[in-house]
Amino acid sequence: MRHSPLAVALCLSLSTSAMAAEPATTALVEARMEQITSIRRDLHEHPELSNREIRTAKVVATELKRLGYEVSTGIAHTGVVGILKGGKPGPKLVIRADMDGLPVTEEVDLPFASKAKGEYQGKEVGVMHACGHDVHTASTLGVASALASLQKDLPGEVMMIFQPAEEGPPAGEEGGAPLMVKEGVFKNFKPDALFGMHVTSMYHVGTVALRPGGIMASSDTFRMVVHGRQTHGATPWKGIDPIVAGADIVMSAQSIVSRRMDINKDPVVLTFGIFDGGQRFNIVPDSATLQGTLRAFDVGMRDQALADLRLVAEHVAAAHGATIDLEVPVEDAANPVNYNDPALTADVTASLVKVLGKDSVLVADRWTASEDFPQLGISVSAPSVYFFVGGTPKDQDTSTVPFNHSPRFFVDEGALRTGTEAMLQASLDFLGYSAP
Structure with a gap:
């Protein structure tokens, strides 16, 4: 994959210490890969449409409770929130994952391919995780597990948000990030920063991509x-x-x-x-x-x-x-610019280079798709960073493979490891964690 001069300059500007490998993060993720992969395959086989993520929410809540998180359910219909309080004082961080599938009939030949059905606009439709939200949820649960294992020495607090209806609620319903905010998801938790990620076929597996400023429209x-x-x-x-x-x-x-x-x-x-x-x-x-x-x-x-x-x-x-x-515009049908705070983006970039290596951290192209993730940060005036995780197998051309929302959208499961390691390292560095 071709790297832009900006990507090269950004990576070369990082300190030597930031480029060093961080085996602790890699080991934490490696120990959880079997479970992360199992959760992802289960969610992929059983996708649910927006505001209907009942089974998915139960899987998430059960795992968070097992890990010792303070868990709240039923936020914005099916949203799940888990809070982990570290053993040391420090900042408050939000990590968000979306959970909903799409009204798409899967055409990928997988042993865990979706055969699920749902109702969309009054018609029965196939349902598929055609945008990778199963990957986001499984990887974020992996991050939650790793953080829980470090709780005694972890500074600060972490709120894990598992959000429904990112793809938009059904007609006549409210949902997604705006409804979570409306229902007081941050009433007793004022974050200092928010992190999110999205798997995409735009980049090869093993890579991540981000940029300061507007990353999604x-x-x-x-x-x-x-x-x-x-x-x-x-x-x-x-x-x-x-x-x-x-x-x-x-x-x-x-x-x-x-x-x-x-x-x-x-x-x-x-x-x-x-x-x-x-x-x-x-x-x-x-x-x-x-x-x-x-x-x-x-x-x-x-x-x-x-x-x-x-x-x-x-x-x-x-x-x-x-x-x-x-x-013009239709009320309550808008998403703001998904804006990466420049200073926080520089810090997160250094973290990603630390764990993945400079050649695997790219400067993202802007994507004219939109997200409701920025609604969360805007509601509390907190900076956020959102990065992409590559999902295309290395031997395939990213310009020709089926894109997100396609019935043939395919994610190389190596993206689970990459996304989990990236989010975990960025989170640990933001919280100021250092191994005892």
Whole structure:
């Protein structure tokens, strides 16, 4: 895999001591690999949809209780929180893992492939861990186990958050990180930092990737209803055509990114994913509905793009004689930029290099997908770091393998070891642990 000059410079700037191997972390993880792998395979075979992670939550809660954590369940429907208080004073750290699967029918030939079914939007669907949340949960339980074994000499406190509904709650329900915050997950625990990770096919197994600043985009959903006046398709001049007006809005909105955004600074992505209008080929309908998403890495550019989208939609509709109802953005359907605190990112990078070696710690490309993880840190004004864990086998091309959310998404189980070692080392160093 090609490394950017920034990655090389970042690694070379680290001290010699930071590059030294840390056998204690490796040994702690190695002793738990059989159990971590077993948990992951069990979760992979039995995935559950968002806000329905009942079995998964029971597996997590049972393991945390066995390890001696103070466990709370039922947060944001099925969320599980475990708190471990170290034997020495120190900072408070949150480690978060997501638990939900996707409405995807698995097509990977594995002995533990999912055959699970669930209900999504009123239909029976296959369910699969097509985004690797089984890996996140199993690895984080491995970290929880290792930390528990060091409890007597561990500084500070650790909160392990196992979050439901990262992929988004079902229609008409609340869920995910926003609901955990709303229900007071941090009422009695004020973290000094938050860590999260995500396995992805973008990188080879054995590697991790991170960057300071925005690593994943904000995500805003928008909805527009264009109101015209229904008439016969043979006499469109007797009505107002919302389909033509809507089509003009779609095309005019493309200039927001290409002509109004300073893309030298950061990228912005505007996508219309739904255009729904009309019932019959020869009738100009009364209305048409447009829905889509806006992605950005800069808060100011995000706000400007949303304002410009409202402006374009209103004026183009008016130019056609139509009216428009706007939800730009749709309330409670947004994720902020997943922002890595630069100073904390430098510290975490040093920890990852320590345990994995400098050639295995890459500078991540920005990913225009979004996450609700930053909702947690924003709610308590605490810095956070989020890193990617490579899951593609070393002999395969990361540009051609099935990507996250594919029914053929495959994770090399070596990612379990890499993710667990990386998160454990970053956590121990942040807490200030030193072996007795």
